[in-house]
Structure formats: structure tokens, C-alpha cells
Amino acid sequence: MPATPSQQGVDDVSERTQENRSEGQSPATKAGRRLAAQLAAQKAAEAKRRRQAWAGGLAGVAVMALLIGGFVWIDSNRDDKPSTASGASPSASAAAPDAPTAPPAPQLPEGSDPALGTKPTVKAGTGELKKLTVTPVIKGTGPAVKKGQNITTNYVGVFYKDGKEFDSSWKGGQPATFPIGVGQVIPGWDQGLVGVTVGSRVQLDIPTELAFGKDAAAKGQPEGPLRFVVDVLAAQ
Structure with missing residues (x-):
């Protein structure tokens, strides 16, 4: 038989409730779920960014540590190596600062x-020296030296009696030039x-009176x- 109005109202409410249940949830509930999902997604994104930032920071610290370690290692190796003058590498041709250097060869x-x-090696004389x-x-093979010319010479001077050297132009590496035959x-x-040819080597044995005197x-x-x-290297 037909339902009464009150029964009809109950039935309508029951049908709507069943429809809502069949759809799963009300519109308000769906909106809340969407908002919650969005918030969860934002939180997840922020957490991911934080993890990436931490990872990047740790990577940067690791790189800096490697760089600093490399510099320290290079400096320690550099300190362990002996330094060389002007950055030059040590070699047989590099003379020590205090090592004597040979004078240049004269122009012959x-x-x-x-x-x-x-x-030349000059030895002592023998016997009593009475004359030049x-x-x-x-x-x-050059021309003969003439009185008044300027001559260029290398020489070694020793005491006649014991051969001890007292003077030599070879020490400074420069020949001596002076006028000859004019009292200089x-x-x-x-x-x-005077009369010795250029290119000659001669030995002069000089008695006291013709040397520096008594x-x-x-x-x-x-x-x-x-x-x-x-x-005698030159005469002009």
C-alpha cells in the first residue's frame, strides 16, 4: 500500500544516506582530503629539499677538506726538498758561492x-845571481819590442833563492800593460x-840592484x- 508522508520522509533520508555512502564521502570531506594531500605533498617536498641541501653541504665540506689536504701535502713536500738558489736545479756546472773561479784565458x-x-810553473834559481x-x-814570431812602446804581458814573480811567489798577473786574470824602456x-x-819578440815567454833573473834595490x-x-x-802578448 502507498507510504504515508512521514514514512516517505524517512525513506528519502535513508536513500540520501545510502547515496552518500555509495559515493564514499561528502563534498566537504573530499575538500579536506585534498587539502591534507596537498599539505602532505608540500611537507614531502620540503623534506626532500632539506635532504638535498644537507647532501650538497656535506659534499661541499668534503671537497674543501680534499683541497685543504692537497695544499698541506704539497707544502709539506716542498718543505722537505732542499731549496736551490734563483729556482735553479743543482748541477755540476753550478759553482758554490765560495768556490774560486778560474780567470779567463788571455787573448793570445x-x-x-x-x-x-x-x-807557468816558476822554480827557485841556483847559485849566486850576479847579472841580469x-x-x-x-x-x-811577432815583431821585436822597442824602447818606449806599451807592452802587454802576463807574468809570475818569485824570490830567486826560494821560489816563493810574491806577485802574478794571472791571479786577477788580466794582463798588465805598461811602457817599457823609459823607467816606469x-x-x-x-x-x-826590449828586443824580445811578441808571442815569446822569457825568464828574467834579476839581481838585487836591477830589481827593487837593497x-x-x-x-x-x-x-x-x-x-x-x-x-809578451802585444807591443804598440
């Missing part, structure tokens, strides 16, 4: 004996070198008879 006359490029004695050691040097040189010691000059070995 053209065609002269190569022995003139080497310092000129002994050729190497005969040069000792008489034994003025007399003994009062040489008082003047701070070599005393007694002397022996010189002289290389």
Missing part, C-alpha cells in the same frame, strides 16, 4: 804557442824585455834577487 797573439794560455840573465822559454818599471824589465823591504817591496817568467 795570432799564431802564438797555445802554452801562453797557461800559467834573459832565458827564452818560448820563441815568439824596474831596470831588469826595462833592459831585459832598501826594498823598507819600502814594502820584494827584497833580494828576483826571478820573473814573462809572456
Whole structure:
């Protein structure tokens, strides 16, 4: 039989309730769920960004640690190595600061004996020296030295009696130039070198009176008879 109005109302409510249940939830509930889902997604995204930031920060710290460690290792190796002067590498050709250097070889006359490029060994004389004695050691092929010329020489001077060296142009590596035969040097040189040819090496045995004289010691000059070995390199 037909339902009464009150029964009909109950039935309508029951049908709507069943429809809502069949749809799952009310519109308000759906909106809340969507909002909750959005918030959860935002939180998840923020958490992911934080994890990435932490990971990036840790990676940066690790890189800095590696760089600092590398610099420390390089500096420690650098400190362990002996330093060299001006950054130059040590070699056999690098002389020590205090090592003596050989003087340059003199400029020799053209065609002269190569022995003139080497310092001679001069020994003591024997016997009593009474007169000037000129002994050729190497005969040069150049012109003869004339009185008044400027001559360029290398020389070694020793005491005649014991052979002890007192002077040498070889020490400074520069030959000596002076006028000859005009009283600018000792008489034994003025007399003994005039007429010697350029390119020659001669030994001069000079008695006291033709050297620096008997009062040489008082003047701070070599005393007694002397022996010189002289290389005549030029005459002008």
C-alpha cells in the first residue's frame, strides 16, 4: 500500500544516506582530503629539499677538506726538498758561492804557442845571481819590442833563492800593460824585455840592484834577487 508522508520522509533520508555512502564521502570531506594531500605533498617536498641541501653541504665540506689536504701535502713536500738558489736545479756546472773561479784565458797573439794560455810553473834559481840573465822559454814570431812602446804581458814573480811567489798577473786574470824602456818599471824589465819578440815567454833573473834595490823591504817591496817568467802578448 502507498507510504504515508512521514514514512516517505524517512525513506528519502535513508536513500540520501545510502547515496552518500555509495559515493564514499561528502563534498566537504573530499575538500579536506585534498587539502591534507596537498599539505602532505608540500611537507614531502620540503623534506626532500632539506635532504638535498644537507647532501650538497656535506659534499661541499668534503671537497674543501680534499683541497685543504692537497695544499698541506704539497707544502709539506716542498718543505722537505732542499731549496736551490734563483729556482735553479743543482748541477755540476753550478759553482758554490765560495768556490774560486778560474780567470779567463788571455787573448793570445795570432799564431802564438797555445802554452801562453797557461800559467807557468816558476822554480827557485841556483847559485849566486850576479847579472841580469834573459832565458827564452818560448820563441815568439811577432815583431821585436822597442824602447818606449806599451807592452802587454802576463807574468809570475818569485824570490830567486826560494821560489816563493810574491806577485802574478794571472791571479786577477788580466794582463798588465805598461811602457817599457823609459823607467816606469824596474831596470831588469826595462833592459831585459826590449828586443824580445811578441808571442815569446822569457825568464828574467834579476839581481838585487836591477830589481827593487837593497832598501826594498823598507819600502814594502820584494827584497833580494828576483826571478820573473814573462809572456809578451802585444807591443804598440
